[in-house]
Amino acid sequence: MPLIRFGVSIDKELLVKFDRLIKDRKYTNRSEAFRDLIRQELIQEEWQGNHEIAGAVTLIYNHHKRELINKLMDIQHDFGQAIISSQHIHLDHNNCLEIIAVKGSPKEARRLADTLKSVKGVKHGTLSMSSAGKGI
C-alpha cells in the first residue's frame, strides 16, 4: 500500500512528552507511533460496536479451591462459541495462570470476562481487548 505523507502540528510541550514515550517504547520514528495510536483508536471503536473482535482473558487463581475450577470450566463451556482455546500455566504449587483466547462479539467477550472474574476465588482477571485484524 502507498504511504501518504502529511504534516501534523503539535505544541512543543506535548511533542517533547510524545517523543519521550516513543523512545521508551522503542519506536524508530513518529509515524510508526502514530499508526499505532490510530489502530488503538480503531480497536476501541470495534469494542464499542458489533464487529468481530479477538482478545484474551487472563485469570490468576488458587487451584486448591475445589469448586472454583469446576465453575470456571462450566462457564467456559457455556460460552463455547466465544472461546478458541486456553493456555494453562502452573505458576507454583498453588497458583495458576489461565489465558483464554476469545473471538466473537465484544459484548459476549466482555460478559465472559466479567463472569469469570466475578467467580469467588479468582484473585485477578484482565481482558485484553484486541482485534480480529480485518479492520486495522
Place this chain on the structure above:
Amino acid sequence: MPLIRFGVSIDKELLVKFDRLIKDRKYTNRSEAFRDLIRQELIQEEWQGNHEIAGAVTLIYNHHKRELINKLMDIQHDFGQAIISSQHIHLDHNNCLEIIAVKGSPKEARRLADTLKSVKGVKHGTLSMSSAGKGI
C-alpha cells in the same frame, strides 16, 4: 482465613455509581468487589517494583509479512527466560493472534512487550499485567 468485617463511608453519589458497576460486572456483593479493587492495587504495586509478576502479551499481525515472523521469533528467543509458552491462533487467512505467557521481572516483561509491539507489521499489541499470585 478469618474474614474481618468493618465499616466504610462513601458519599451517596459515588456509591450509586459503584453499585451500578458491581451489578454490571456480576459481583454478588460489595465486599467481593472491594477485595478485587485492593488486589488490583497490589498488582499495580507489584508491576512498579521488582517482585516476580506474570502476565500476557497479545499480538495481532499478518503472517504474510515474511520477515516479521522471524523477527518476532528471534525476540522471543532472546527473552527466553521471561517467556513460558505462547498460544497461536490463525484468525483468518492473513491474521494471527499470538498470546505469550510471561513471568519474571516487571521491567523485563514490559521491555519484551514494547520490543514486540514496535516491530513493523505488528498491527496491535497489549500487555496484560497480572500477578504470580503469591502477594495477592
Place this chain on the structure above:
Amino acid sequence: MPLIRFGVSIDKELLVKFDRLIKDRKYTNRSEAFRDLIRQELIQEEWQGNHEIAGAVTLIYNHHKRELINKLMDIQHDFGQAIISSQHIHLDHNNCLEIIAVKGSPKEARRLADTLKSVKGVKHGTLSMSSAGKGI
C-alpha cells in the same frame, strides 16, 4: 450409566504380563485397564473412517532456518479449518516445540501432519491420534 459385570478367560501367562503392565501404568484394577483398551480400539476405528477426530501434531525445529517458519505458518493457514490453536515453546536458543491442536476428518489431520513433518528443517514430528470424545 450402569456397570455390567462379566467374566473373561485369559491364559495365565498372558494375564501375568497384563497385570504387570497394569501395575506399571498405575491402573487400580483390571476393568479400568480393559475399558481403556476398548476405547483405544474405538479410536483406532475412528481414525480409519470419516468420524470427526481430535489430536495433536508436535514439531521440533530450529527457528533460525528462516524460510522454515514461514512455510510452517503458510501450511497451517491453508489447513485453517482443521487447526484449533497451537502452543509454542522456546526450548532453548535454537529449538522450538510446537504443538498444534487439530480437529476434523482423520484424513485431513493426517495430511496436515505429513505435510508439516516433510518440511525441510523439521527435526521431528508426531501425530497423536485421539478422539473428539463423542464416540468413546
Place this chain on the structure above:
Amino acid sequence: MPLIRFGVSIDKELLVKFDRLIKDRKYTNRSEAFRDLIRQELIQEEWQGNHEIAGAVTLIYNHHKRELINKLMDIQHDFGQAIISSQHIHLDHNNCLEIIAVKGSPKEARRLADTLKSVKGVKHGTLSMSSAGKGI
C-alpha cells in the same frame, strides 16, 4: 553443515514399499526420509536414557465429572517441574481436549502420562515422545 553422500543397498521389494511410504508422506526424496528415520531412532534412544526430552501428553475427558478436573490439576501441580504449559480446548459441551507440553527426564514424563491416563474418567490419553532438539 556439509552433506555427505553415500550408497545404500536395499532389496527391491523393501525399496518399493519404502518409496510408496515416502510418496504417501510427501517426502521429496529418499535422503530426507532417511534423515527422519535416523532422527526417529535417536529420539527412541533419548527416551530410553536420561537425556532431557520434550513431548506432549494429550487427554480427552468429560469435564462434568467433578472430581476428575481437580485430580488432574493436583497431579499436574505435583509434577510441576516437568510441565511447561498446557492447552485446553472445549471440544463440545461435555468433552475437553487437554494438551500438556512436557520437558525433562523421560522417566518423569512417562510417569506423568501414566498417572494422568489412569485417572478414572479420562477417556483417552497419549504421550507424544519427542526431543528437546539438541541431540538430533
